[in-house]
Amino acid sequence: MSDAPAPFTGPVDHVDPAVIADYLGRTRWFGGKGRPFEVSQVYRIGHVPGTAEGGPVAVLNHLVELTYADVPAGAAEGEDGEQAVEVYQVPLAFYTDAESRLEHAFIGWWEEPGLGWVHVYDAVHDREAMAAWQRTFFDAYETGEAHDAASGLTFRRLPGYEIDPDARASLFSGEQSNSTVMFGEDAILKVFRKLTPGRNPDIEIHEVLTRAGCANVAALYGWIDWTHPRTGEIWQLSMLQQFLRTASDGWDLALNSVRTLFSDPETRASASGGDFAGEATRLGEALREVHDTLAEHFGTSEKDAGALAALMGRRLGAAAAVVPALEEHREGLLRTFGAVADQGLLTTQRVHGDLHLGQTLRTSLGWKIVDFEGEPAKTLAERVLPDSPWRDVAGMLRSFDYAPRVVERTWSEDDPEGTEARQARAAEWANRAKNHFLVAYTGGEVTEAQRTLLDAYVADKAVYETVYETRNRPTWVDIPLQAVAEIGES
Numbered sequence: 001m002s003d004a005p006a007p008f009t010g011p012v013d014h015v016d017p018a019v020i021a022d023y024l025g026r027t028r029w030f031g032g033k034g035r036p037f038e039v040s041q042v043y044r045i046g047h048v049p050g051t052a053e054g055g056p057v058a059v060l061n062h063l064v065e066l067t068y069a070d071v072p073a074g075a076a077e078g079e080d081g082e083q084a085v086e087v088y089q090v091p092l093a094f095y096t097d098a099e100s101r102l103e104h105a106f107i108g109w110w111e112e113p114g115l116g117w118v119h120v121y122d123a124v125h126d127r128e129a130m131a132a133w134q135r136t137f138f139d140a141y142e143t144g145e146a147h148d149a150a151s152g153l154t155f156r157r158l159p160g161y162e163i164d165p166d167a168r169a170s171l172f173s174g175e176q177s178n179s180t181v182m183f184g185e186d187a188i189l190k191v192f193r194k195l196t197p198g199r200n201p202d203i204e205i206h207e208v209l210t211r212a213g214c215a216n217v218a219a220l221y222g223w224i225d226w227t228h229p230r231t232g233e234i235w236q237l238s239m240l241q242q243f244l245r246t247a248s249d250g251w252d253l254a255l256n257s258v259r260t261l262f263s264d265p266e267t268r269a270s271a272s273g274g275d276f277a278g279e280a281t282r283l284g285e286a287l288r289e290v291h292d293t294l295a296e297h298f299g300t301s302e303k304d305a306g307a308l309a310a311l312m313g314r315r316l317g318a319a320a321a322v323v324p325a326l327e328e329h330r331e332g333l334l335r336t337f338g339a340v341a342d343q344g345l346l347t348t349q350r351v352h353g354d355l356h357l358g359q360t361l362r363t364s365l366g367w368k369i370v371d372f373e374g375e376p377a378k379t380l381a382e383r384v385l386p387d388s389p390w391r392d393v394a395g396m397l398r399s400f401d402y403a404p405r406v407v408e409r410t411w412s413e414d415d416p417e418g419t420e421a422r423q424a425r426a427a428e429w430a431n432r433a434k435n436h437f438l439v440a441y442t443g444g445e446v447t448e449a450q451r452t453l454l455d456a457y458v459a460d461k462a463v464y465e466t467v468y469e470t471r472n473r474p475t476w477v478d479i480p481l482q483a484v485a486e487i488g489e490s
């Protein structure tokens with residue numbers, strides 16, 4: 001363990017909040033870009049044990065509290081549900097001298113009590129700093145946990161999976177809302193960025209599915225808890241998981257399949273070399289198994305169908321405030337939601353909550369579903385609520401609709417004349433994937449009531465996507481808007 005300075009826990013006054021704010025604005029994972037914010041507090045949550053010679057003089061983890069000025073003072077959230085205060089995890093590696101190899105992850109330099117002037121870097125970019133995490137996880141194996149009393153950090157391990165304490169750490173290139181570090185080719189550490197106290201659904205669900213031996217997820221190896229010294233709340237910081245070495249992203253595979261189809265529009269989707277129906281079938285089977293295991297271990301509950309229809313209607317109202325183009329489809333959408341209202345009590349359970357092809361990985365041993373954190377914009381309390389499994393099914397159906405439309409966006413620039421022919425193939429591809437997926441998921445026929453419920457979830461998801469695209473990729477908003485229009489007309 002290093003000679004890191006005390007205290008390990010508490011507000012940090014000597015770090016300039018503007019330096020941290022500037023760094024957040026430069027990262028991919030910070031979701032508050034574009035909103036007016038200030039860093040209202042930097043809170044130190046302890047040092048990571050296991051640092052070694054040649055590495056940083058200390059690895060100190062921090063929670064950064066942000067306050068947004070676009071929510072009226074005193075309110076917890078704004079009109080569109082955006083939160084007034086958010087907390088992000090920022091682990092820092094401290095070096096006495098500048099480390100040129102880490103220039104891209106440089107945050108600032110300041111005088112650190114007990115350490116003197118230090119150069120400070122985002123620790124997830126530093127293999128030496130991340131090796132400290134890995135060594136501590138390794139030490140935790142025998143007992144199942146390594147608790148560092150000084151810092152309040154607890155490294156937990158599940159039995160049955162060994163990790164190499166010397167494997168090289170490297171940051172995963174595709175970081176999105178979190179940061180993922182690979183340890184050799186065996187394990188990955190997902191460092192959650194936006195945090196809330198309480199059980200993290202990604203860890204919770206992976207633990208249940210791993211202990212149940214479910215083959216359709218990456219096995220959970222361990223995770224890190226931090227106990228707030230004053231409130232006693234548990235904050236879950238990171239998740240250690242099996243690295244799926246042979247994985248190909250489901251979304252990329254689907255796009256490739258559509259490209260193969262479009263390159264020869266004379267050939268029907270069923271005869272195309274890139275046919276996706278078989279994969280869609282296997283995906284449906286995988287989701288069925290995951291849902292069954294979740295229902296078995298977390299149990300099921302019931303939800304009033306009328307309340308669900310009303311909730312979807314309210315979500316539409318909030319979305320229309322952000323995307324005015326939804327207004328003209330309001331009637332048709334409300335009809336679709338309203339059709340479920342007389343279904344009495346619906347069965348609900350823990351679900352993925354934000355399932356799409358980008359959350360699926362095809363490995364040599366079949367499909368794996370990742371990222372059980374739920375919709376990123378929702379609060380934790382909302383994300384862990386039981387919901388109908390049809391929400392996840394609808395997410396996948398929307399994704400099958402997206403894939404050909406995304407390919408067409410760029411294809412049509414080079415070949416505008418072929419649009420009509422490709423449209424027919426695109427519809428064929430999407431319908432084929434949807435049908436195969438559904439048949440595999442249900443094991444046969446979809447009843448009329450199930451179809452009505454599914455249609456409502458598909459419409460609800462498409463409405464959500466219009467907001468997501470408006471905020472994140474405005475040039476894509478036509479994709480879900482077109483779906484909304486088709487639903488509204490039907």
Ligand SMILES: Nc1ncnc2c1ncn2[C@@H]1O[C@H](COP(=O)(O)OP(=O)(O)O)[C@@H](O)[C@H]1O
Nearest residue numbers: 176177178218241242243244247249358370371
């Ligand atoms: N266990 C794993 N093995 C290999 N790649 C993975 C694994 N888990 C996730 N990935 C890849 O990392 C990407 C980001 O992971 P995800 O859990 O979705 O993080 P985020 O919450 O940042 O979106 C995924 O799209 C997937 O391609």
Ligand SMILES: O=P(O)(O)O[C@H]1O[C@H](CO)[C@@H](O[C@H]2O[C@H](CO)[C@@H](O)[C@H](O)[C@H]2O)[C@H](O)[C@H]1O
Nearest residue numbers: 177354356357358375376395398399402465468
């Ligand atoms: O992966 P996240 O949990 O961050 O999910 C969000 O981003 C997704 C995009 O990356 C978004 O998905 C939408 O776009 C996908 C294509 O990029 C498409 O396959 C999905 O069907 C569509 O919903 C997701 O909605 C959003 O929550």
